[in-house]
Amino acid sequence: MNNSLISIIIPVYNSEKNILETLKSVHNLSYENYECILIDDGSIDKSKNIISNYIKDIPQFKLISIDNSGVCTARNIGVEKANGKFLLFLDSDDLLENNFLNETFNNYDNWTDVVATKVIFFGRSSGEYLPNYFNINDLLHENKLVITCLIEKDKFLDVGGFNTNMKDGFEDWDFWIRYINKFPNVRIIETTKFYYRLQQKSRNRDIDEKKETLLRFQIWQNNFKLFSKEFINPKLTFEYKNIRNSLEFKVGRFLMRPIRFLLKK
Incomplete structure (x- = not known):
């Protein structure tokens, strides 16, 4: 597993304000054996031009354009194109600390299914979050992980990837329920940081009570066998x-x- 290829997958939709900072964050990583696959999900702003200009002389970066299909489809397509043994999903406005891949990869062993890190929030407000130990029952109550954690591609495919019926939000939570149920060994480290940008407007922040109820019901439908076995x-x-x-x-x-x-x- 020494120096394994890691595929960083970034879905992009109208991200012209922040995508350049995210690209620089990836390009500055100290771990060199990675590829970065950007999926432009039908952007109508300058995102695609910004990406094309930045990556034109960087062979590790690849841009794929698709019709607007949503973040789940974009990420799944990114995985289809990925050559790495490992996957790291990154949103187009978030940032990685320079040693992020080194530290997460060095902490991944035969026991591990997920490596999670400290999360630093920035943007409209600031703070930090370090996941604590949890099991599948805890995860059914609420999401415990951001999507930017190191996992294996084969395990991602084993649980079916992202469910495309979660188009309006909570797709990360739905994915982690299925993933952790089958691959429960999470290693949490504090030796590197993931920077999560809190936007003034975002898909999850704009979820109203009615939409949240529908999304939670969709998660229950997607995982009803598991919910029926666990006491909530x-x-x-x-x-x-x-x-x-x-x-x-x-x-x-x-x-x-x-x-x-x-x-x-």
């Missing part, structure tokens, strides 16, 4: 956590405190 504790779901952390819940609990005290007497 509603107090662990992110909906419940959102309610408990809401101002309305805290105010209501404060107002109810003297009433509960009287009822106990």
Whole structure:
């Protein structure tokens, strides 16, 4: 597995503002045995021209253009074209630390199915996230991983890739449910960072309550056999956590405190 080829797959749709920074982030990686496959998903801005101009003298980069089909189809096509034993999905506005491939690859062994890293949020707000140990039951409650983790191509294909019926969001979560259910060994490292850009407007941020309900129902339909075998504790779901952390819940609990005290007497 020494110095294995890693295929970085970047779907691109109208990303002219940030794609150049992302390309430079990949080009500056210290690990040299990689290929970068960009799938232009029918962009109507200058993304394609920016990419073409930047990669014209860099043989490790390849641009493929398709009609607009959504991120799931774009990523799946990228995998079809990939030559690497390993895959790394990267969105067109996110960034990798210089040593990202070295560190994730060096921490991948025969026990490992996924290498995840610390996530640094930037853009409209900042913060960081390091995944903790979790199992498939935890993952059914809420997503625990960003899509930019190192995995093996054969394992990706084994679980069927990205489900193209998740066109409006949550496709990463749906994928991880199927992947972790079959390949559960996640190694979490702090020796490198993935930089996740939080946009003012994004597909996931624009999901309203009705759409979120439909997407969660679609995830249940896609994985109903697994959901039927696992007990889902509603107090662990992110909906419940959102309610408990809401101002309305805290105010209501404060107002109810003297009433509960009287009822106990």
